[in-house]
Amino acid sequence: MEKEQEIYDVAVIGGGPAGMMAACRSAELGAKVVLLERNKALGRKLLLTGNERCNITQANFNDKEFIKKLGKNGSWLFSVLAAFGPRDMMEFLAKRGLKTKTEKDGRVFPVSDRAQDVLTIFLKYLEEKSVKVMCQEKISGLNIKNKSVESAQLANDRKIYAKAFILCSGGATYPLTGSSGDGYEFAKKMGHNIVAPRPALAPVEIAEDWAKAMPGLGLKNVGMRIFLDGKKQESKTGDMIFTHYGISGPMVLDMSKKIAELALAGKVAVEVDLKPEMDLQEADKWLQTEFAANANRDLKNYLPGIMPQRLADLFMELSKISPKKKINLITREERKKLLVLLKGLKMTARGSMGFEQANITSGGVDLAEIDSRTMMSKKIKNLFFAGEIIDLDGPTGGYNLQICWSTGFAAGSNTGLGK
Numbered sequence: 001m002e003k004e005q006e007i008y009d010v011a012v013i014g015g016g017p018a019g020m021m022a023a024c025r026s027a028e029l030g031a032k033v034v035l036l037e038r039n040k041a042l043g044r045k046l047l048l049t050g051n052e053r054c055n056i057t058q059a060n061f062n063d064k065e066f067i068k069k070l071g072k073n074g075s076w077l078f079s080v081l082a083a084f085g086p087r088d089m090m091e092f093l094a095k096r097g098l099k100t101k102t103e104k105d106g107r108v109f110p111v112s113d114r115a116q117d118v119l120t121i122f123l124k125y126l127e128e129k130s131v132k133v134m135c136q137e138k139i140s141g142l143n144i145k146n147k148s149v150e151s152a153q154l155a156n157d158r159k160i161y162a163k164a165f166i167l168c169s170g171g172a173t174y175p176l177t178g179s180s181g182d183g184y185e186f187a188k189k190m191g192h193n194i195v196a197p198r199p200a201l202a203p204v205e206i207a208e209d210w211a212k213a214m215p216g217l218g219l220k221n222v223g224m225r226i227f228l229d230g231k232k233q234e235s236k237t238g239d240m241i242f243t244h245y246g247i248s249g250p251m252v253l254d255m256s257k258k259i260a261e262l263a264l265a266g267k268v269a270v271e272v273d274l275k276p277e278m279d280l281q282e283a284d285k286w287l288q289t290e291f292a293a294n295a296n297r298d299l300k301n302y303l304p305g306i307m308p309q310r311l312a313d314l315f316m317e318l319s320k321i322s323p324k325k326k327i328n329l330i331t332r333e334e335r336k337k338l339l340v341l342l343k344g345l346k347m348t349a350r351g352s353m354g355f356e357q358a359n360i361t362s363g364g365v366d367l368a369e370i371d372s373r374t375m376m377s378k379k380i381k382n383l384f385f386a387g388e389i390i391d392l393d394g395p396t397g398g399y400n401l402q403i404c405w406s407t408g409f410a411a412g413s414n415t416g417l418g419k
């Protein structure tokens with residue numbers, strides 16, 4: 001090491017939600033911190049979250065319930081969630097002037113509906129705590145000496161020296177935002193096992209052209225059922241949206257992992273249920289009552305009253321009932337055809353859209369090799385992990401960002417460096 005080289009207490013790699021939280025927390029505790037980011041600016045992915053509104057966290061303050069939502073690895077998060085959970089995150093933001101609101105299913109957003117406002121809080125805080133932010137610095141590896149990390153390798157043979165390193169380089173999904181899986185390679189070289197990364201929370205590709213012909217059409221509170229070779233596998237209710245390649249939206253993203261798995265095993269069909277609160281018989285009764293009350297209207301004038309126009313057009317096309325037909329002339333068979341579409345609009349799922357478009361990477365640094373209280377590597381003594389790089393992920397609803405806030409806070413709290 002050159003004599004004049006500056007040594008930081010903590011070097012944080014990756015300026016996403018986990019890295020910014022880890023850097024802020026380390027600096028708050030008095031450490032001299034550098035935050036290294038390959039992009040021109042911090043928080044590129046954060047700005048895209050929640051359709052640019054940022055679903056910051058989940059107002060489910062019961063840690064057990066929260067953890068249950070994360071699946072089989074969830075209980076690993078218990079300590080760090082207890083130390084810094086959703087309520088703490090909301091207080092953290094409120095203290096710095098950001099008001100939040102809670103929407104359907106406990107999803108917490110900024111009142112302003114702007115992800116930028118969440119990022120601004122962090123940018124100000126990093127500045128206030130004198131964190132040195134170095135953007136456009138791509139780390140190509142971590143250099144090991146005496147079983148600990150000595151430095152982070154930059155381009156042109158430059159190095160950043162620090163006493164502790166927090167690796168927050170994200171997963172391998174949405175690589176355009178900077179997270180291309182580099183951290184997995186660094187961790188692997190340092191002896192860590194990487195649980196095979198897989199795309200999760202991804203849009204679903206649909207075969208039928210009609211499904212791709214109505215991008216932007218959103219449906220709220222509908223049901224969705226998945227079938228493998230005709231056998232029902234799973235069902236959910238929620239919101240979805242049609243896209244240029246198929247379907248997306250919170251309910252679809254949450255089912256995408258299952259769809260991707262099933263698509264490897266056979267033919268996968270999805271059915272959208274526009275009346276999930278009714279069974280088939282109830283829906284038929286409801287339709288008959290509707291028909292009686294609208295007996296003299298044309299089908300083309302009636303249907304858009306109970307569903308979006310583009311869907312009404314599709315129903316008329318798929319049922320092959322003339323749009324001009326009066327409701328009181330619709331036969332029993334024709335009514336059944338409409339009922340089948342209403343209760344189970346069927347599509348063929350080709351699978352989920354993969355790393356390029358998935359919101360989350362499932363898999364990552366093996367949790368068995370990280371101390372679940374401190375986020376310290378069990379292999380390398382001055383190395384810590386936080387955020388999506390670790391083998392933990394959750395459904396939509398603010399769970400994934402909360403994993404970043406909690407693990408980033410824990411890593412930043414536990415380097416043992418500072419005044």
Ligand SMILES: Cc1cc2nc3c(=O)[nH]c(=O)nc-3n(C[C@H](O)[C@H](O)[C@H](O)COP(=O)(O)OP(=O)(O)OC[C@H]3O[C@@H](n4cnc5c(N)ncnc54)[C@H](O)[C@@H]3O)c2cc1C
Pocket residue numbers: 013014015016017018019036037038039042043044045046048049050051054055056057137138139140168169170171173174177178179180181182183358359360386387388389397398399400401402404
């Ligand atoms: C479209 C979209 C919407 C989402 N919406 C939500 C939501 O509303 N709520 C929610 O809870 N979750 C949401 N998520 C998930 C959430 O964004 C991620 O869980 C979160 O950003 C992960 O944070 P991170 O800090 O671990 O990684 P990232 O945000 O990916 O940040 C990692 C950073 O490390 C940098 N980096 C990587 N490699 C290097 C290197 N070699 N050198 C230097 N820097 C490097 C990257 O450039 C990047 O800035 C969404 C994801 C997507 C894609």
